[in-house]
Amino acid sequence: MTTPPAGCQVRPIREADIDSFRELLDAVASERKFLGSTRAPPLASVRDFVLEHIARHQPQQVAELEGELVGWADITCRGEGATRHIGTLGMGVRRDRRGCGIGRALLLSVIDASWQQQLKRIELEVFPDNTPAISLYEQLGFEHEGRMRKARLLDGHYRDVCGMALLHPDIRS
Secondary structure, three states, X not given: OOOOOOOOEEEEOOHHHHHHHHHHHHHXXXXXXXXXXXXXXXXXXXXXXXXXXXXXXXXXXXXXXOOEEEEEEEEEEOOOHHHOOEEEEEEEEOHHHOOOOHHHHHHHHHHHHHHHOOOOEEEEEEOOOOHHHHHHHHHOOOEEEEEEEEEEEEOOXXXXXXXXXEEOOOOOO
């Protein structure tokens, strides 16, 4: 099991992190390989997203190393009623910090926080060629649930998206 680098702190996001979080989100999105968007939303939208997560106690963790945010993972609760037990995972790690355990630490942290918030299912979407992420998800118990063909149009090319999910141990069968 990989542990994050010495000095890396995984912690809940704070309001003071919003600008840095947006910059990190934009850096990962601009790679045009991992997220469903190619740039971060406007700062006001990111601020609303983070503040809503904080206010609703939805899991949103960041990894801080040497005073900079280098990764994040969040679970957005789906809603009320019949889907209130479901959360959707979003995460990313800065390019120069990948492969050293930061993603695993972030993911373990938000999974634990999700179970504490009474969520029973965590869903995610991942591009099928993102094999490092898929491998990490599989190692932590996420299972493949399907492939959405031609679900993203990026730079004039359609891309498939794989759906994966992790069920709380109480409801696995």
